[in-house]
Amino acid sequence: MDHAADAHRTDLMTITRFVLNEQSKYPESKGDFTILLNNIVLGCKFVCSAVNKAGLAKLIGLAGETNVQGEEQKKLDVLSNEVFVKALISSGRTCILVSEEDEEATFVSPPLRGKYCVVFDPLDGSSNIDCGVSIGTIFGIYTMKGSDPTIEDVLQPGKDMLAAGYCMYGSSCMFVLSTGNGVNGFTLDPSLGEFILTHPDIKIPKKGKIYSVNEGNAKNWDVSTAKYVDNCKYPKDGSLPKSLRYVGSMVADVHRTLLYGGVFLYPADKKSPNGKLRVLYEVFPMSFLMEQAGGQAFTGKKRALELVPKKIHERSPIFLGSYDDIEEIKEIYAAEGSNALCP
Ligand SMILES: O=P(O)(O)OC[C@H]1O[C@](O)(COP(=O)(O)O)[C@@H](O)[C@@H]1O
Numbered sequence: 001m002d003h004a005a006d007a008h009r010t011d012l013m014t015i016t017r018f019v020l021n022e023q024s025k026y027p028e029s030k031g032d033f034t035i036l037l038n039n040i041v042l043g044c045k046f047v048c049s050a051v052n053k054a055g056l057a058k059l060i061g062l063a064g065e066t067n068v069q070g071e072e073q074k075k076l077d078v079l080s081n082e083v084f085v086k087a088l089i090s091s092g093r094t095c096i097l098v099s100e101e102d103e104e105a106t107f108v109s110p111p112l113r114g115k116y117c118v119v120f121d122p123l124d125g126s127s128n129i130d131c132g133v134s135i136g137t138i139f140g141i142y143t144m145k146g147s148d149p150t151i152e153d154v155l156q157p158g159k160d161m162l163a164a165g166y167c168m169y170g171s172s173c174m175f176v177l178s179t180g181n182g183v184n185g186f187t188l189d190p191s192l193g194e195f196i197l198t199h200p201d202i203k204i205p206k207k208g209k210i211y212s213v214n215e216g217n218a219k220n221w222d223v224s225t226a227k228y229v230d231n232c233k234y235p236k237d238g239s240l241p242k243s244l245r246y247v248g249s250m251v252a253d254v255h256r257t258l259l260y261g262g263v264f265l266y267p268a269d270k271k272s273p274n275g276k277l278r279v280l281y282e283v284f285p286m287s288f289l290m291e292q293a294g295g296q297a298f299t300g301k302k303r304a305l306e307l308v309p310k311k312i313h314e315r316s317p318i319f320l321g322s323y324d325d326i327e328e329i330k331e332i333y334a335a336e337g338s339n340a341l342c343p
Pocket residue numbers: 071100121123124125126127214248249250251276
């Protein structure tokens with residue numbers, strides 16, 4: 001056995017070692033990012049174990065509160081939010097936190113203040129919590145621009161994000177991360193309590209066979225969305241129809257899209273003129289990952305990562321997935337426009 005050659009194999013590459021290797025590429029780095037990420041990973045492990053035993057631990061059902069989005073919060077929404085706020089602040093590396101579950105941004109005071117701004121959806125796919133279908137956590141990381149944190153530090157375009165990722169709590173627990181050098185996936189080994197690199201350098205297929213959308217909104221769609229989905233079902237070019245897959249958890253639908261290819265879309269419609277998904281902690285992180293994996297992310301008008309949000313809970317329509325499939329959607333929108341709502 002040539003042990004020396006084996007030393008470089010990615011087997012048993014934990015996420016901590018992976019990030020430390022990444023860090024070594026930046027000699028000036030003091031390890032702040034590694035410590036921050038370590039606490040995000042810890043938060044995900046905590047939430048993963050709570051999700052796995054939700055039915056046993058009476059963590060199913062409503063918390064009795066309503067969040068800023070007007071949604072009834074689930075017990076696990078509230079628990080996950082508390083876990084991540086604590087994990088992020090105790091890292092001593094954050095200055096601003098924006099959570100889906102908190103109306104205002106949280107400004108971290110010294111001495112625990114650091115240079116990173118973290119935007120996050122502590123539990124994504126809340127409508128699937130009580131039935132045990134895959135859900136997740138989504139996050140994005142920016143660097144503070146000045147010496148003191150201001151809300152402008154999180155109202156930056158998505159392309160200025162430093163890193164983004166999600167953790168999916170499904171049949172296996174997967175942590176998917178990009179620090180701007182491609183996308184890597186890690187699977188939690190429950191017996192070790194370690195995330196192990198299992199999906200190095202994820203690249204989305206250039207074209208896919210799957211489309212993912214809530215067709216229940218079809219009567220409210222604009223002409224372009226209706227035309228694209230019609231093309232998926234009744235292709236005009238003689239190709240095979242695409243298959244429909246929709247979990248209703250963005251993390252699960254985007255994770256499948258990243259690995260298998262195709263498109264996930266949550267368009268604007270008469271009911272939700274700005275779509276449903278939130279720019280900072282859903283649209284941006286997933287768009288960042290999609291582009292890093294060779295795909296695209298489009299709003300119906302522009303590249304999603306070019307958006308500059310004005311409010312922390314702002315929403316945007318989103319189409320993300322395989323490069324060629326998003327090109328097709330962009331051509332339809334260029335021809336039909338994005339304001340022509342279905343009659
Ligand atoms: O039920 P709908 O309208 O299809 O919406 C599903 C979408 O809403 C979400 O559940 C919104 O996220 P939260 O669960 O974090 O609020 C997404 O995960 C999902 O893609």
